[in-house]
Amino acid sequence: MSRTPATSSLLWPALALVALLVANVVITPSFLSIRIQDGHLFGSTIDILRNGAPTMLVALGMTLVIASRGIDLSVGAVVAVSGALACAHIASAADPAAPGTVVTAAGIALGVAVALGLWNGALVSVFGVQPIIATLVLMTAGRGIALLITDGQIVTVTSAPCKVLGAGYALGLPVAILVSLSVFGLIGLLTRRTALGMLLESVGVNPEASRLAGVRHRSIVFAVYVFSALCAGVAGLMIASNIAAADANNAGLWIEMDAILAVVIGGTSLLGGRFSLTGTILGALIIQTLTTTVYTAGITPETTLVFKALVVIAVCLLQAPKFRAVTSRRRPGRRPAAKPPTAQDVRPAQPVTAVSGMAAK
Template sequence: MKRRLLASPLLWPTVALIVLLLINVVITPSFLTIRVQDGHLFGSLIDILRNGAPTMLIALGMTLVIASRGIDLSVGAVVAISGALGCAHIASSADPASPGTVITAMSIALGVAVALGLWNGVLVSVFGVQPIIATLVLMTAGRGIALLITDGQIVTVTSPAFKVLGAGYAFGLPVAVLVSLSVFVVVGLLTRYTALGMLLESVGINPEASRLAGVRYRSIVFAVYVFSALCAGIAGLMIASNISAADANNAGLWIEMDAILAVVIGGTSLLGGRFSLTGTILGALIIQTLTTTVYTAGITPETTLVFKALVVVAVCLLQAPKFRALLSRRRPPDALSAPAPAAGPAPEQAPTSGAPNTAMVTK
């Protein structure tokens, strides 16, 4: 049991998250305090969950993409486009506070996000473009598209119905957290209790062997890029709803890096194959907790990326078997230091050529 626990890819991310929480408790003793106000939960832990919900959502989509031996660098641009479309439609409507207007705006934003995912999927699965190149095209052009939608301005909206997604509460918890956890549960059930997870792992391990075995690997690769873009679209609406504005310059900026880091911290290999959705959630929480820790400690926000890099390197090294073996200084037993056999009768030896076999009975 101890050996299996030490070999688990979730061990060190969990330890890193606990250490970060303890550091915050030392800095702020009331950090773990959760209070109830107007039937809603408030506190630093709730803030971490709410602020980390968009990263969690995008990291879930990124996990499936990486499991298929791909990468999606365009999620940040999709976040900006989705938020820009949603806020632009609400701001230009005659009744911005109407729930129907908000539903229409969200539908347009998510429809465009799915279309962008279809674009990535076609380039990768149909035309065979390298994933990093195919998504880099949209990463570069997508931010410009978002700026064209907003005319380079920050589009602000005043809509209580739109505010619910990013800053609203339901059952005492933030709606953004409930949405991310719902996606996590649905994806977990589909990948662990159906054949989808096994087929996805087979495609990531060896696409050609999967094709020869009858697996529709193109369809699976196509689907994961669409799902990743859909998650990014929902996250873009969350971010815009939280601040009641669309900032095409800063919305989703470098969030693709946070998503990839969350996936790597969670133990998913960048080479494709086996993946861990639970590890991805832990990785996203580590990144958001680290950001909160930097702000709580009074460190300048510009150095947040440095601390993220240090934590990622530390967790990845602790997950590496060679590094753990180096720390424990395990060495194979030396043949010279092996214990001598116990004294006893000498074993019988086979007769050599030319020597009579006394055990043979002849007439």
């Protein structure tokens, strides 16, 4: 049976995003206006897309991890490590402005990010460590590693090629947006046009049953953690490129929470299995638009965490079976389910006697 728009998991995130945009238009009537300057698009909506691109990337990787019945709390630390490595290499190079220097720095950062993903994947899929514990280890140690790389200082770089990924433009749009949308399209093709998505969902629903069915569940779990770390590494390069510096203390801080919230808002089940990449993109846009709304309304930035906490509570309640059972109403015209018979309703059968001929006098 086809799903109607009212039952679609994308309906509520889309309505929430529209409501936030309307609120911004009420506060600032020119909020949705887009202008072209030097062949590039500028405007508040473009800024939301560009600033939300790192969260989109991290959330896409988190979607596949959660679909496999896991969690990755280390993406913020991987973001910090990636940016620190890239900026430290560029700052110490003889020619920081050379394109080769920037490419080498990006390669080193992404290589280390993949290695960190291999570490998480090995702990979870090979050694059987609980995902929240395995990634919590790297979440704690990774930030310290980033601080060691930068000596606890903010490393600034002056390199035009370094600014391309986070602040550059291509085809009139920010490069960060194009990169995030490209990753979204690629993962969408792999998970919805091949058997990979079905195998991932089967692992998330029941890992033991998928193993008995011949699915290489350990390889799939291993791969999703590597992909999540790779997405976090690219996001770290974006953030460092946008500010032309590596701030190990603040880069990627709480981005893992934003990614998890974006995944949940988008309709992906925290129990594993069902996932929605489009919903994740909508969730990331909601989070970035919410942050922009708070700034536009003149509210202190620290209050943003309170709004996010309220959103988390609302989403968790909407996904809780008991809460939905209490708030759901009976559909009109639908008969209530029949109650099972009780012992009082079951009467013993009367004996049947055969009477032949005339009744006995």
